[in-house]
Amino acid sequence: MDEKDGKVEEEKKEVPGESKVKPEMKENVKPIKPVGEQGTLTEKMRANPWIISTLVLGIIVLILLVGNFSGGLTGGVVSGGVISSEAAGNTVLELANAQVGNVELIEVNEKSGLYEVVLFMQGTEVPVYLTKDGENLVGGLTPLSVLQDAQNTPTQQTPTEVPKTDKPEVELFVMSYCPYGTQAEKGLLPVVALLGDKIDFNLRFVHYILHGDKEDLENKRELCIREEEGQDKLNKYMVCILDSDNPQEPGDVSACEKEAGINSAKLQTCLNNKAEDYFAVDSALSEGYGVSGSPTLIINGVQSSAGRSPASYLVGICAAFNIAPSECSESLSSSSPSAGFGYNTGTDTVAQC
Known part of the structure; x- marks a missing residue:
């Protein structure tokens, strides 16, 4: 018999909803509530x-x-x-x-x-x-052609609307050994390098740990670098350590510290005496924002649903400027990095740890 013609509505993929907080001091930040009802x-x-x-x-x-x-x-x-x-x-x-x-x-x-x-x-x-x-x-x-088209078409996620400011505040909450957190870091760092001091960027850490002692140590190492040496040096360290085949290898850590110009003795002192306090500050922010997964991107106090490719992150952040700088017109890769360590091409995802 003949197949009856019919129209089938496309099923749209839900993008995590926007969440907002009042633009108050971070100590008083309120938990984010999702906007919109099902x-x-x-x-x-x-x-x-x-x-x-x-x-x-x-x-x-x-x-x-x-x-x-x-x-x-x-x-x-x-x-x-x-x-x-x-x-x-x-x-x-x-x-x-x-x-x-x-x-x-x-x-x-x-x-x-x-x-x-x-x-x-x-x-x-x-x-x-x-x-x-x-x-x-x-x-x-489901026709195979539909699946093949979906596989060959890059996922384009529409970033949620965020408040506009002259200098957007960008915070990426991760855990150091979460494969999706490292994926987000690899996608976002090229954008941070491009925009430079036109944004206020901080790599932060969620308030829980899922990958044992190695993650606890690496979280605190990165926190100490950020607080004692500055975010710029942490960015350089991250670019290096994310390319490591074995991030637990002391030789890899030492090499990346050296490449980023980090004072290793000062870092060790921080790990012994200050790291817990630094982690407590990030944990409070994470809970205040209502962060429930690694990675979570916060732009001007709002959870962003930008995808994990550099191009998608650039669009999401540039939408938060009152007047977007010329760098926002630059072309960055639309391919998402692979999850985990190593610089390979992966697929876009909203997965979290």
């Missing part, structure tokens, strides 16, 4: 028939599981274990009406070796797929 289930179902399809499929599968359907569809077998399209449509319709009610059968098509049983419910046409032997229901079909 639509009701009914609204989502009307906007996206595939949700309904999933629910219908779930209902029918439940019926099958409790024993109302055993040994495949009965009746209408043509040959070779293949049931007729009429039997497929009528049986699926009966099952749906028994549970949902007010369901109509529109048509039954053959599609990709399956029966496509098109039902009408709640003002929407809903396709349900059935194997031709009548034994199995199948979820919605």
